[in-house]
Amino acid sequence: MKKxxxxxxxxxxxxxxxxxxxxxxxxxxxxxxxxxxxREISYSQSTNIFKGRYVKNQAFSGKYVPFFGSSELSRxxxxxxxxxxxxxxxxxxxxLLGNAGSQSLAHFYSMQPVNSVLHGKKAVFIISPQWxxxxxxxxxAFSLYYSNLEGVNWILNSKDSRATRYAASRLLAMPxxxxxxxxxxxxxxxxxxxxxxxxxxxxxxYRRNVxxxxxxxxxxxxxxxRTQKVDRAMKKLPERYSVGKLDxxxxxxxxxxxxxNPFDVSKKFWNxxxxxxxxxxxxxxxxxxxxxxxxxxxxxxxxxQFKDNNMDVMFIIPPVNRKWMEYTGLSQEMLDRFDKKIIYxxxxxxxxxxxxxxxxxxxxxxxxxxxxxxxxxxxAADTYISPFMASEFEAPHYKMNDMFYSKGWQNLSGSGxxxxx
Numbered sequence: 091m092k093k094x095x096x097x098x099x100x101x102x103x104x105x106x107x108x109x110x111x112x113x114x115x116x117x118x119x120x121x122x123x124x125x126x127x128x129r130e131i132s133y134s135q136s137t138n139i140f141k142g143r144y145v146k147n148q149a150f151s152g153k154y155v156p157f158f159g160s161s162e163l164s165r166x167x168x169x170x171x172x173x174x175x176x177x178x179x180x181x182x183x184x185x186l187l188g189n190a191g192s193q194s195l196a197h198f199y200s201m202q203p204v205n206s207v208l209h210g211k212k213a214v215f216i217i218s219p220q221w222x223x224x225x226x227x228x229x230x231a232f233s234l235y236y237s238n239l240e241g242v243n244w245i246l247n248s249k250d251s252r253a254t255r256y257a258a259s260r261l262l263a264m265p266x267x268x269x270x271x272x273x274x275x276x277x278x279x280x281x282x283x284x285x286x287x288x289x290x291x292x293x294x295x296y297r298r299n300v301x302x303x304x305x306x307x308x309x310x311x312x313x314x315x316r317t318q319k320v321d322r323a324m325k326k327l328p329e330r331y332s333v334g335k336l337d338x339x340x341x342x343x344x345x346x347x348x349x350x351n352p353f354d355v356s357k358k359f360w361n362x363x364x365x366x367x368x369x370x371x372x373x374x375x376x377x378x379x380x381x382x383x384x385x386x387x388x389x390x391x392x393x394x395q396f397k398d399n400n401m402d403v404m405f406i407i408p409p410v411n412r413k414w415m416e417y418t419g420l421s422q423e424m425l426d427r428f429d430k431k432i433i434y435x436x437x438x439x440x441x442x443x444x445x446x447x448x449x450x451x452x453x454x455x456x457x458x459x460x461x462x463x464x465x466x467x468x469x470a471a472d473t474y475i476s477p478f479m480a481s482e483f484e485a486p487h488y489k490m491n492d493m494f495y496s497k498g499w500q501n502l503s504g505s506g507x508x509x510x511x
Contacts, residue, residue: 123148127310132185133172134314135164140187140196141237142305143203150207154185155479158197158392159216161190162408162462166316167347168323169340169468171214171475177324178331182479184214191231193221194388195260199240201395202247203302208399212483214475215392216406219380219428219448220461226384233266238273239301241266242294245276250283252492253394256387273297333473340465344455347465353413359459368417376419380428381503386435390494393439397488404443404478405436406471412451414460427507434510435499440488445474 123131123145131145132154139145150156157163157171163186166173172184187200197215201208221227241261248254258280261267268274272293276286286294326343328335351360353368396403407429410420429448436444447463447470450456458464463471493499 128152128154129176129183130315130317131310131313132183133166133316133320135186135189136309136313137189137234138309138311139313140189140192140200140235141240142309143239143243143302144306144309146185146204147207149185150204150211153181153183155182155211156187156208156213157184157216158213159186159188160192160218160221162216162218163188164190165458165462165464165468166319166323167458167465167468168326168343169336169465169472170323171468171472173320173323173327174331174336174468174472174476176320177327180476180479182212188235191228192235193218193227193231194385194392195227196232196235198257198388198391198395199236199244199261201399202240202244205243205247205395205399208401210400210483210485211402212479213396213401213403214406214478215403216408217389217432218408218461219410219425222380222383222385222428222432224379224383226388229264232264236264236266237301238266238270239298239305241273241277242298242301245273245280245286246291246294246298248280250280252495253391255281255283256495257391260388260391270297333469336469337466340469341455344465347458348455353411353417353460354454355411355414355457355459356464363459371418373417373419375415376421378420379424379503381424381431381507382501384500386431386500387495389432389435393436393441393488393494394490396441397439397486397490400485402443402483402486403441404445404475405441406445406474407432407448408461408463408467409447409450409457411457411460427503430510431502431507435494439490439494440486443478445471447471 128145128149131139132149146156172186174180175183188197244257248257258277262274262277262281267277272290276290276294279286279290326339328339347356347358348354350357351364353360353364355364410425414420415422415425425448429446433444433446436442447467450467450470453466453470455465456463456467456470458467
């Protein structure tokens with residue numbers, strides 16, 4: 091009986107053992123990604139790419155620049171930063187990182203496998219006020235963008251600090267933080283500032299090899315190929331870069347894309363998302379508050395990583411559609427306080443490259459929908475991004491302040507924000 095069972099299950103057991111040994115070997119080289127494939131990937135906003143190392147490592151070793159954000163990055167109209175950079179043959183090309191639901195904590199962990207190639211680089215980070223809600227990042231959304239590859243790299247490379255302990259506590263608070271019991275054990279040690287110990291470190295190094303090999307093998311499956319859309323969009327642009335001509339193109343595109351609704355949002359967005367239920371939303375955002383949120387501390391993790399990587403970063407803060415604000419009751423006073431609070435957090439620590447658009451409230455065709463930049467909004471952003479990218483890299487001088495991890499800062503509102511200098 092034992093011999094018969096071994097004949098049946100033996101080959102399967104051996105196969106699994108060999109696969110485990112193979113995947114656990116030091117990283118094998120799959121080869122260089124072609125220019126054509128990297129172009130496709132840079133526009134794809136693939137979740138697998140976001141969570142991995144293999145592709146990002148090659149991209150950021152070359153001309154690609156990380157553009158961190160969320161759902162606004164998917165609005166690929168002709169004035170999108172990626173399309174303008176490609177059309178006018180600039181010395182950089184955006185690599186889009188993020189989609190709906192990707193917030194500060196996800197971006198912090200997404201950098202962990204590639205911190206070495208990000209060192210001394212430039213980047214663009216789009217801050218969405220809508221991230222800063224009372225409960226912060228959604229557990230399910232974070233789980234979508236997090237991988238154990240990110241977590242293992244962070245555990246093995248991080249040193250004890252207030253940021254490290256906070257990052258460990260945040261990950262432990264997520265369902266994904268306990269998906270691997272040995273990683274959970276390591277996170278608890280990080281949270282308490284204790285050393286990992288040799289056996290646990292050995293396991294994590296083996297686990298990293300497995301995860302990196304899996305990333306090499308599977309990360310480019312099911313990519314969203316948007317290159318044809320990009321090619322069509324580029325044909326709408328003038329041959330030579332001119333802000334005046336591009337603004338005329340943006341205005342024309344905005345005129346053609348809107349006009350069937352009272353909020354000046356795109357017809358596609360109106361028909362799909364608002365037409366059938368917008369009446370129910372009148373006054374429904376009057377109690378929204380973006381000034382009190384754990385997202386402020388999660389955002390501090392991102393800033394700390396930028397500092398540790400010696401990165402020079404442009405931050406973009408988009409506005410909200412004014413007509414939609416007035417209809418839903420979203421408070422302009424509250425948005426102004428959020429803006430003051432987030433800018434204080436940036437500038438007081440030396441992050442001074444800020445494109446603050448929150449006061450652009452009346453410009454037509456600036457927004458594509460209720461909260462996302464559109465035709466003229468992207469062009470306005472490009473007037474900041476292009477010269478920032480063209481300038482020589484200067485080593486930044488950041489002065490980090492652990493106070494921004496505190497509950498006091500997360501919950502600061504009202505007159506406390508008004509008193510900030």
